[in-house]
Amino acid sequence: NAGVTQTPKFRILKIGQSMTLQCAQDMNHNYMYWYRQDPGMGLKLIYYSVGAGITDKGEVPNGYNVSRSTTEDFPLRLELAAPSQTSVYFCASRFRANTGELFFGEGSRLTVL
Amino acid sequence: KNQVEQSPQSLIILEGKNCTLQCNYTVSPFSNLRWYKQDTGRGPVSLTIMTFSENTKSNGRYTATLDADTKQSSLHITASQLSDSASYICVVTVMTTDSWGKLQFGAGTQVVVTP
Numbered sequence: 001n002a003g004v005t006q007t008p009k010f011r012i013l014k015i016g017q018s019m020t021l022q023c024a025q026d027m028n029h030n031y032m033y034w035y036r037q038d039p040g041m042g043l044k045l046i047y048y049s050v051g052a053g054i055t056d057k058g059e060v061p062n063g064y065n066v067s068r069s070t071t072e073d074f075p076l077r078l079e080l081a082a083p084s085q086t087s088v089y090f091c092a093s094r095f096r097a098n099t100g101e102l103f104f105g106e107g108s109r110l111t112v113l
Numbered sequence: 114k115n116q117v118e119q120s121p122q123s124l125i126i127l128e129g130k131n132c133t134l135q136c137n138y139t140v141s142p143f144s145n146l147r148w149y150k151q152d153t154g155r156g157p158v159s160l161t162i163m164t165f166s167e168n169t170k171s172n173g174r175y176t177a178t179l180d181a182d183t184k185q186s187s188l189h190i191t192a193s194q195l196s197d198s199a200s201y202i203c204v205v206t207v208m209t210t211d212s213w214g215k216l217q218f219g220a221g222t223q224v225v226v227t228p
Contacts, residue, residue, distance in 0.1 A: 099145055
């Protein structure tokens, strides 16, 4: 059972570069999320999606973009990387909105130098 | 402002001992509260879910409690094992009108179990 798969696990970017973090889930979940986790802080929501073709901003969307063309895939795009985007990024999905358990990927550690 | 505060920030316990982690929240309206365990370098995994009407729920050696009146939850770990070394995150769901269920995350408690 794959669950939620994120790639890459690690990446180093130079300031101003762009990249896409990939996320795929095989559980047929409608709800998908991108979070960032900084040391000593709770997870912060970047973007979320309630189904294919529907996305919306979370708490910290600046500098990021997403798309959801299929139920399975929810890539996160970083444009013009900045040092403030150095973080660990988690993709998650769930079946039900209010009570559903979040299933997380393994995380992608991004460093911007 | 909806907030979730966890304490302590970190703790070290001897293998075989018990410990209790705290979570206080100001989230309203409340839908439910989950405790997640996050091993180093991994994504969080759900341990328990507590809804408004539930006071206690167990999952093996993990027991969660909820006092919805005082907006407090605790996670008790019994007879700790080395594999319990992890960060434990309290996550509260806010009931939203669009029903997608906004989540508020605590910063986590880092537990280290030593032999």
